[in-house]
Amino acid sequence: EVQLLESGGGLVQPGGSLRLSCAASGFTFSSYAMSWVRQAPGKGLEWVSVISGSGGSTYYADSVKGRFTISRDNSKNTLFLQMNSLRADDTAVYHCAKGLQTTGTTNALDNWGQGTLVTVYS
Amino acid sequence: DIQMPQSPSSLSASLGDRVTITCRASQGIGDYLAWYQQRPGKVPKLLIYSASTLQSGVPSRFSGSVSGTDFTLTISSLQPEDVATYYCQRYNGALKTFGQGTKVEIK
Numbered sequence: 001e002v003q004l005l006e007s008g009g010g011l012v013q014p015g016g017s018l019r020l021s022c023a024a025s026g027f028t029f030s031s032y033a034m035s036w037v038r039q040a041p042g043k044g045l046e047w048v049s050v051i052s053g054s055g056g057s058t059y060y061a062d063s064v065k066g067r068f069t070i071s072r073d074n075s076k077n078t079l080f081l082q083m084n085s086l087r088a089d090d091t092a093v094y095h096c097a098k099g100l101q102t103t104g105t106t107n108a109l110d111n112w113g114q115g116t117l118v119t120v121y122s
Numbered sequence: 123d124i125q126m127p128q129s130p131s132s133l134s135a136s137l138g139d140r141v142t143i144t145c146r147a148s149q150g151i152g153d154y155l156a157w158y159q160q161r162p163g164k165v166p167k168l169l170i171y172s173a174s175t176l177q178s179g180v181p182s183r184f185s186g187s188v189s190g191t192d193f194t195l196t197i198s199s200l201q202p203e204d205v206a207t208y209y210c211q212r213y214n215g216a217l218k219t220f221g222q223g224t225k226v227e228i229k
Contacts (some may be wrong), residue, residue: 035218037166044223045158045166045209059216062123100171106214108156108171115165 002026002111004096009116016086016120022079022096022113030054030074033099033107036081038092039115048094049081050105057105064090086120093117124149126212128221134229141197143224145210150191154214157186157195160223161206169208170195202228 008020022034036048049060049070058070069082079096093115099107125148135141145155153173158166168177170186173193183198197204205228210221 037220044207045160045211045220047211047218047220050218059218061217095165100168106154108168108211108213109158109166110168110177112165112167 002098004098004111004113006094006096006113006116009094009118011119011121012086014087014120014122017082017084018086018118020081020083020094020096020116020118022081024077024079024096024098027098029072029077031102033105034072034079035097035099035109036070036079036094037097037109037112038090038094038118040089040092043092046092050099051079052105053102059105083118086118088120088122091118091120123217124151124212124215124219126210126219126221128210128224130224131222132225132227134227135200136229137200137202139200141200141204141226143195143208143210143226145193145195145221147191147193147212151212151214153188154212155186155188155193156211156213157184158209158211159204159206160209161203166209197226200226200228 003025005023035050051070067085095115097109098111100110157170160166173188174186207223
């Protein structure tokens with residue numbers, strides 16, 4: 001059974017930093033691209049970033065480019081999201097999600113974690 | 123960036139009704155489109171990928187189709203457990219944009 005468990009969320013002031021983690025199990029982690037998707041309170045889904053299985057390709061939404069960095073440690077089956085220069089509009093639940101197929105970053109998302117809440121307050 | 127407007131933003135239908143939700147890509151995306159269901163308080167669930175392929179375990183009353191850049195999710199007979207918000211997502215290219223969502227309620 002695929003399991004994705006996010007951690008690292010919390011309260012942070014504008015301009016601060018947080019590092020989110022997503023511990024994966026139940027599948028061959030290094031074979032699948034992984035994504036971060038966020039959902040602000042009462043709002044819709046917003047795709048944030050994706051990383052290929054090897055870690056060699058990464059893409060970002062315009063809203064986070066230059067501030068967020070996605071990475072992965074395939075030896076520890078863990079996905080990361082380093083978030084710097086945080087703003088109030090980054091407040092959201094952040095979900096990690098697994099790509100459907102082992103075909104790079106062009107994939108639907110077939111398994112989602114429960115998410116971790118990031119609150120940016122002043 | 124390719125936009126993915128969805129319509130309607132919300133709808134109310136009776137049990138057993140046929141429900142249709144549309145997502146229109148601002149440029150061609152081939153069939154690189156997925157539909158997700160998010161029930162209240164739950165994480166999103168993949169329903170359909172490649173525009174029309176039903177994900178394993180999803181009831182057959184759900185279907186997807188495409189005509190050019192217009193993508194459609196159809197629920198053939200609305201059930202109580204279908205109360206949810208539905209999102210489309212393009213997943214080709216560098217930016218994997220979601221639609222803004224369609225909230226489905228029972229009349």
